[in-house]
Amino acid sequence: MARAATTSDAFNAVAEPRRREILSYLALRERPVGDIVIALQLEQPSVSKHLRVLRDVGLVRMRREGRRKLYRTNAEAIRPLHEWAGEFERFWRHQLNQVKERAEAKMAEANLKKKKEDS
Amino acid sequence: MARAATTSDAFNAVAEPRRREILSYLALRERPVGDIVIALQLEQPSVSKHLRVLRDVGLVRMRREGRRKLYRTNAEAIRPLHEWAGEFERFWRHQLNQVKERAEAKMAEANLKKKKEDS
DNA sequence: ACTATATATTCCTATATGGGCATATGTCAA
DNA sequence: TTGACATATGCCCATATAGGAATATATAGT
Structure with a gap:
């Protein structure tokens, strides 16, 4: 068996450093994809893919605004991780x-x- | 580029559920490999491999005792994870x-x- | 030295990346 | 409708698993 999918749970999703950076960035306030690209110096497709993973496990939420999509961190989804480590x-x-x-x-x-x- | 190695940091190491179970089990007290095999119902080579990963990132410590090796969780190494989530x-x-x-x-x-x- | 016990490592395979690049989809504006 | 802008997806490749089976290594006891 191969490694579990990054979309299998929050633990796997946050194993990737860029995704952790994205979560920190989007925790302060919602942002369009383009802002993340500029702020974190990543390729746009790469950001979209990371956001896809984060969305699949509920770590970010999205709403459309015109032709842009605004993402924000769903901090609540990070809580289980905090609690596990807290044990x-x-x-x-x-x-x-x-x-x-x-x-x-x-x-x-x-x-x-x-x-x-x-x- | 492929996914980062499981030994690259604690985040990647604990992404695997079995490894989290092992950490919980070894947090209470040090144990020989055989105990883990029995308690968690895993194959012995599998346990050895997981322990190898956990050791490489400092999540467990080991000491020899005769022909057995006693492992214990190094809780301190879980702290950064707790603090990150705590943010x-x-x-x-x-x-x-x-x-x-x-x-x-x-x-x-x-x-x-x-x-x-x-x- | 030889045997049994306890762990670790190697080899194999199927699977899942993450990055780069090209391209598709969706939306506004004229 | 056409064009420009914003985001998502598909494809290819190199890499890293995790599990299973077989084997290697290390140590204690006789």
Whole structure:
């Protein structure tokens, strides 16, 4: 089996750096495709394709305005990702504590040694 | 250009569902490969390959113990992902408020209408 | 040295890209 | 209708899978 489609879920869609840039850019306010092309210095077809992927997984929404199409980030769709990563927060906090404790233990040990030498 | 390597960064590595499962499983405590095989019902070579990817991007750490290798999740490496997604939090909060405000406006309008009918 | 156990790597195949380029589609304006 | 503008799609190619099967590597025990 090959790798899962980029349109299979938000995780796969945001794996691509350009798509993450597009999401950041479109989070502030809706923009036509041409603006993205200029702002991110990408080829227009490339932008359209990335937008297609992002739309398929619900990460952006679009509305037509004349001959332009205005896209905006649907932040809500990024939430599951945030929550998944958040599950690990208590673990990295714990790991940091362990590092800190080890450092403190080392300091205490060094101090004891110094005291001995002084006496 | 093809899709970026799964080992290019954490975003690409966690795009694969099985790898996310492995990370969750190894977050609780270190485990030998065989345990993962049993717990997640995967082929052993498949697990080894996933672990290889996860190791390359620093998402798991390994230490040898006799003929076994004990893996554990390095939660710290998931943090950048959490922070990236967190940048969008204010946007989805805002969007939710808009939805709520629209709903409230609608309610108010309905109430006004009802009052009119009553009078 | 030999055997059993635990993991890792290699080879194969089907599939899905992402970029570049050309082209199609859709919409406004005269 | 014709022309210009904005966006989307199709095609080609090089690349990177993920899974399955077979095999290689490493280590413990006898």
